Amino acid sequence: MDIQFHGAAQEVTGSCFLVHVGARQVLVDCGLIQGAPADEARNRADFAFDPRALDAVILTHAHLDHSGRLPLLVKAGFRGPIYTHRATRDLCQIMLKDAASLNEKDAEHENRRRLRQGKRLVEPLYSRADAEKAIRQFQALDYDTERQLFPGVRLRLRDAGHILGSAIVELWLEENGNRREIVFSGDLGHADAPILRNPESVHEADLVVLESTYGDREHRPWSETIAELGEVFRAARRDEGNILIPAFAIGRSQELLYFLKQYWREWGIDQWTVFLDSPMAIEATEVYGKHWKLFDAEASKRRKKAGDPFSMPNLHFSRTAAQSMAINRVRSGAIIIAGSGMCDGGRIRHHFKHNLWREQCHVIFAGFQARGTLGRRIVDGAETVKLWDETIRVAARIHTVGGLSAHAGQSGLFQWYQNFERRPVVALVHGEPEPMEALARRLHSIPVNVLMPQAGERIDLLAPPPKARK
Numbered sequence: 001m002d003i004q005f006h007g008a009a010q011e012v013t014g015s016c017f018l019v020h021v022g023a024r025q026v027l028v029d030c031g032l033i034q035g036a037p038a039d040e041a042r043n044r045a046d047f048a049f050d051p052r053a054l055d056a057v058i059l060t061h062a063h064l065d066h067s068g069r070l071p072l073l074v075k076a077g078f079r080g081p082i083y084t085h086r087a088t089r090d091l092c093q094i095m096l097k098d099a100a101s102l103n104e105k106d107a108e109h110e111n112r113r114r115l116r117q118g119k120r121l122v123e124p125l126y127s128r129a130d131a132e133k134a135i136r137q138f139q140a141l142d143y144d145t146e147r148q149l150f151p152g153v154r155l156r157l158r159d160a161g162h163i164l165g166s167a168i169v170e171l172w173l174e175e176n177g178n179r180r181e182i183v184f185s186g187d188l189g190h191a192d193a194p195i196l197r198n199p200e201s202v203h204e205a206d207l208v209v210l211e212s213t214y215g216d217r218e219h220r221p222w223s224e225t226i227a228e229l230g231e232v233f234r235a236a237r238r239d240e241g242n243i244l245i246p247a248f249a250i251g252r253s254q255e256l257l258y259f260l261k262q263y264w265r266e267w268g269i270d271q272w273t274v275f276l277d278s279p280m281a282i283e284a285t286e287v288y289g290k291h292w293k294l295f296d297a298e299a300s301k302r303r304k305k306a307g308d309p310f311s312m313p314n315l316h317f318s319r320t321a322a323q324s325m326a327i328n329r330v331r332s333g334a335i336i337i338a339g340s341g342m343c344d345g346g347r348i349r350h351h352f353k354h355n356l357w358r359e360q361c362h363v364i365f366a367g368f369q370a371r372g373t374l375g376r377r378i379v380d381g382a383e384t385v386k387l388w389d390e391t392i393r394v395a396a397r398i399h400t401v402g403g404l405s406a407h408a409g410q411s412g413l414f415q416w417y418q419n420f421e422r423r424p425v426v427a428l429v430h431g432e433p434e435p436m437e438a439l440a441r442r443l444h445s446i447p448v449n450v451l452m453p454q455a456g457e458r459i460d461l462l463a464p465p466p467k468a469r470k
Helices: 037-044 070-075 086-117 128-135 222-239 252-262 279-290 297-306 321-327 348-355 374-379 410-418 433-444
Strands: 002-007 016-021 024-028 056-058 082-085 138-141 147-150 153-159 167-175 178-184 207-211 243-246 273-277 315-317 334-338 362-365 384-387 390-393 397-400 425-429 458-460
Touching: 002 425, 016 167, 024 167, 070 086, 070 128, 082 086, 082 153, 086 128, 086 138, 086 279, 207 410, 222 243, 222 362, 222 397, 243 348, 252 273, 252 279, 252 297, 252 334, 273 279, 273 321, 321 334, 321 348, 334 348, 348 384, 348 390, 362 374, 374 384, 374 397, 410 433, 425 433
Parallel strands: 024 056, 056 082, 082 138, 178 207, 207 425, 243 334, 243 362, 273 315, 273 334, 362 397
Antiparallel strands: 002 016, 002 458, 016 024, 147 153, 153 167, 167 178, 384 390
16 A cells, blocks of 8 residues: 655646555546646656556546646546546536647647658647547546545545635545555645635544645735735726736636625726636636535625626626637726736737737736746836737736735645644645745644655555655
8 A cells, every 4th residue: 555656746737646555546636747848748758657557536626737637648548437526527628628729739830830841740748539538537526425436445525725626635545454544635725715615624644645835935814915906906097008917717717706896896896897808717717606505605695695706797708719809909998807827828918919018007917927937027027028029018017916826825734734633644745845845844843744755756655654854
């Protein structure tokens, strides 16, 4: 009985953990490796295990760094069930098909270049057909219900509060009379975030596999974030330009719409025209509405009192390219929420071309901007950016609004772990080395045995716990 770490080991990408119990093999997550081109090239490498030998997959949530290689897994011969929350299944129908479409477009673009150079053509990482095949293997579950996958393996999902349908995974394992429980945190949500409930507490485990994305930092109070957003909207109204908000399609876009409706008059949103210019975000918003029973008490109360918490009389969904292009004729009074969140693709780049050089316009960055992305260059103060071989002056006012993270900060992670009795061993994952080490130092104060597995490392669940590295 053991667990092997095949992804998100000292990095925030490609979550993938293989559990062996008796003759059974269960994979938890199968995420896409994201980042620099050299990192993303690893997605084309063979899996470090035989997908055909897997009995089941358990998926914590829909984000691609947890779900994005599932079509590859199925393409490589996995034929078993993929267990996940039913809301995650619905979101994956959007996410995986969209990712596949981008793969196909990228391959088509690359092959045009290769044809001109007489080079060998490439295939997309996976196709829409591959994504659809993987989705057919999904089996939907609810929170807080135990499920026996097969003799010796039981599963329960708990609400992780990260995005809709995100789950903490409890696995009970039995082999030759030996019993162990592993708890996978998945990605834990930011406490008191709008719409979703706080992460559920778990009390029993022998090993906790804990994310550490923000293990070295805290988030600012929600009240400060809301006050800052309100001031930006009021200032932008005085300048009589447009507001551009690059946003992730799942989670962030819905939070923004929720806040805009909640503070519709207080922030003067009734004086703007709001555009959600992202087909994927539009579909995700519809999935959120379908699963309203997963909302927290406050969002449920608002839904009962005022109806759909994302709808406004001045909100327009821009589904088609023609509808998106029409927005560029609006010179003043538009709030434009568009992907991609880090500005390396999507419709936001077209809106930048038409607005970034205009001094009366504003840009709100409400999410993390990774190194090397267009969004990060703008946040870091670039005076010009290049869009489609054209140099664009950055004259709009740039606002970076912290506090909207969907991940728990260090105290949130620490407090969630403190709910466990008997202080189980912790294996930190899904974090860069510095945040991971900072969280490990905090956990050592309890004290607790903290491990930071490397890629490929295996932990024997029946042996005495390994010692933490100094």
